[in-house]
Amino acid sequence: AQSVAQPEDQVNVAEGNPLTVKCTYSVSGNPYLFWYVQYPNRGLQFLLKYITGDNLVKGSYGFEAEFNKSQTSFHLKKPSALVSDSALYFCAVRETSGGSYIPTFGRGTSLIVHP
Amino acid sequence: EPEVTQTPSHQVTQMGQEVILRCVPISNHLYFYWYRQILGQKVEFLVSFYNNEISEKSEIFDDQFSVERPDGSNFTLKIRSTKLEDSAMYFCASSVRDSPSNYGYTFGSGTRLTVV
Numbered sequence: 459a460q461s462v463a464q465p466e467d468q469v470n471v472a473e474g475n476p477l478t479v480k481c482t483y484s485v486s487g488n489p490y491l492f493w494y495v496q497y498p499n500r501g502l503q504f505l506l507k508y509i510t511g512d513n514l515v516k517g518s519y520g521f522e523a524e525f526n527k528s529q530t531s532f533h534l535k536k537p538s539a540l541v542s543d544s545a546l547y548f549c550a551v552r553e554t555s556g557g558s559y560i561p562t563f564g565r566g567t568s569l570i571v572h573p
Numbered sequence: 574e575p576e577v578t579q580t581p582s583h584q585v586t587q588m589g590q591e592v593i594l595r596c597v598p599i600s601n602h603l604y605f606y607w608y609r610q611i612l613g614q615k616v617e618f619l620v621s622f623y624n625n626e627i628s629e630k631s632e633i634f635d636d637q638f639s640v641e642r643p644d645g646s647n648f649t650l651k652i653r654s655t656k657l658e659d660s661a662m663y664f665c666a667s668s669v670r671d672s673p674s675n676y677g678y679t680f681g682s683g684t685r686l687t688v689v
Contacts, residue, residue: 467613494680501577501680502616502664548616560629561678563608563616 481549579681596665
C-alpha cells in the first residue's frame with residue numbers, strides 16, 4: 459500500500475526567507491512523487507514531479523523538491539519565499555509498477571508567507 | 574488555459590437528501606476522477622471513470638455513490654442519501670490519459686458539501 463505524510467498542518471515563513479514544506483512517503487517499490495498547490499478558490503495545480511533521474515527536481519514558480527530515498531522524503535523548497543506563495547500544498551505518491559495509476563495524496567500543508 | 578469547472582462551489586443539504594455535484598472536464602480529456610477531502614484530513618480518491626464506465630473505485634465509493642457522464646461534457650457525482658460524514662470538499666479531475674507519470678491531472682476548484 460502507498461501512503462504519504464505531511465507532518466505540518468501549517469508552515470509560517472517571512473517573505474524573502476527560504477521555505478521548506480515536508481513530505482514523507484511509503485511505497486513497497488519505487489515511487490513517483492508529486493507536489494500540487496491550491497490557491498484560494500482554485501483547483502489543485504501541478505507544481506513538480508519526480509519520476510526518475512536527478513534527485514533535485516525543479517518546478518513551477520521557483521519551487522524545487524529533493525527526492526531522498528534513504529529518508530523516504532520529498533520535501534518542497536524555495537530559496538526565497540513570496541507572499542503570493544501563500545497557499546495549500548499537497549504531496550502525492552504512487553507506485554511505479556503494479557497497482558493502479560491513482561496517486562495517494564497527503565492532507566495538505568498551509569503555507570503562510572508574512573510580508 | 575483550460576480549466577475543470579465544478580458547480581456549485583458550495584452546497585448545503587439536509588441529511589438523507591440526494592445531491593448531485595457537477596463537473597465539466599477539459600474537452601479533450603478522456604479520464605475523469607472524483608476525490609474528496611474531509612476538513613483537516615487527506616485528499617482521498619473516490620472513483621475514476623473512462624469510456625463511460627468506472628475503471629477504479631475506493632472503499633469509500635459505496636452504493637450511496639454513483640457517477641455519470643450524461644451528455645458527453647458533464648461528469649456528475651451523485652450521493653443518494655447524504656449523511657453528516659459526507660460533508661467534505663469534493664474535487665473533480667480529468668486527464669488526457671491514465672499515464673504513469675500522472676502529471677496531466679487537472680483539478681477543479683472543488684465543491685464544498687455541507688450536510689446538516
